[in-house]
Amino acid sequence: MNNQSCIEIGNEWxxxxxxxxxxxxxxxxxxxxxxxxxITTAISELARNIYLYTEIGQIELTSVVKDNDGREGxxxxxxxxxxxxxxxxxxxxxxxxxxxxxxxxxxxxKRLMDEFDIExxxxxxxxxxxxxxxR
Amino acid sequence: MRIPIxxxxxxxxxxxxxxxxxxxxxxxxxxxxxxxxxxxSLGVVIDLTSVDMIDSxxxxxxxxxxxxxxxxxxxxxxxxxxxxxxITLIDMGVSLQEVQTALxxxxxxxxxxxELGG
Numbered sequence: 505m506n507n508q509s510c511i512e513i514g515n516e517w518x519x520x521x522x523x524x525x526x527x528x529x530x531x532x533x534x535x536x537x538x539x540x541x542x543i544t545t546a547i548s549e550l551a552r553n554i555y556l557y558t559e560i561g562q563i564e565l566t567s568v569v570k571d572n573d574g575r576e577g578x579x580x581x582x583x584x585x586x587x588x589x590x591x592x593x594x595x596x597x598x599x600x601x602x603x604x605x606x607x608x609x610x611x612x613x614k615r616l617m618d619e620f621d622i623e624x625x626x627x628x629x630x631x632x633x634x635x636x637x638x639r
Numbered sequence: 640m641r642i643p644i645x646x647x648x649x650x651x652x653x654x655x656x657x658x659x660x661x662x663x664x665x666x667x668x669x670x671x672x673x674x675x676x677x678x679x680s681l682g683v684v685i686d687l688t689s690v691d692m693i694d695s696x697x698x699x700x701x702x703x704x705x706x707x708x709x710x711x712x713x714x715x716x717x718x719x720x721x722x723x724x725x726i727t728l729i730d731m732g733v734s735l736q737e738v739q740t741a742l743x744x745x746x747x748x749x750x751x752x753x754e755l756g757g
Contacts (some may be wrong), residue, residue, distance in 0.1 A: 516660060516661045516662060517660065519660065519661065520658055520660045523658075523692065524658070527691075527692075537691075537722075537723045538722065538723040538726050538727070540691075540723070541691060541692055541721075541723035541724060541726070541727045542723075542726075542727050542730065544691070544692045545692050545693070545694045545727045545731065548692065548694040548696075549694055549695060552661075552694070552696055598732050605695060605696060605699060606695045606698065606699050606733060608695040608698075608731050608732050608733050609695055611732065612695060612730070612731035612732055612733070615730050615731065615732070616727065616730050616731065
């Protein structure tokens with residue numbers, strides 16, 4: 505089983521590739537259809553942010569094992585060298601958007617996944633790390 | 640890639656069978672509105688049975704096309720939204736309010752017939 509992949513997001517086709525890779529890996533790990541949809545949707549949102557706001561970035565997918573109880577999960581890391589996010593608090597508010605979208609992206613991803621961490625330096629880029637664990 | 644739009648009397652039927660990328664979704668929006676205009680359609684059923692993921696962008700495109708069709712005078716019913724898709728949309732906080740839905744294509748057509756008085 506291929507338990508790691510990295511998808512470059514340079515154009516909108518990258519969004520579809522990342523989504524497909526995410527669905528395949530989450531299926532292999534053993535996630536049910538609802539969690540597969542949650543994970544795929546989260547990946548799609550993260551990939552779209554890279555596509556919309558930065559020149560290039562990547563989505564890294566890894567299967568992981570939890571230290572304390574050995575549960576399996578999927579880790580999704582979205583990394584870009586874009587402009588960074590000035591105000592992290594704003595982007596986590598439902599309905600906040602600078603692109604004319606629904607403003608559901610990042611807060612949505614946080615709700616879809618179990619763990620969510622965002623690091624951003626204006627001018628240097630953004631790294632978002634999320635994990636979903638098998639129940 | 641283009642999503643086929645079928646004509647059935649005064650209605651249009653669409654079954655989305657492809658992985659929805661952004662461009663396909665936007666192209667569909669335009670194609671559907673043009674088709675409504677061309678055919679003078681009164682109602683549209685968009686069947687999403689084969690769609691396994693709707694993210695916030697696709698949700699916005701779908702919500703918008705429903706509203707645009709309504710502006711033109713055509714009623715739209717979405718059908719076949721999968722359980723996993725419904726759960727994910729609500730998790731995301733995306734509510735397709737004011738959008739008519741039905742369980743499947745058959746009930747979608749019935750809904751249109753009721754609304755439009757046969």
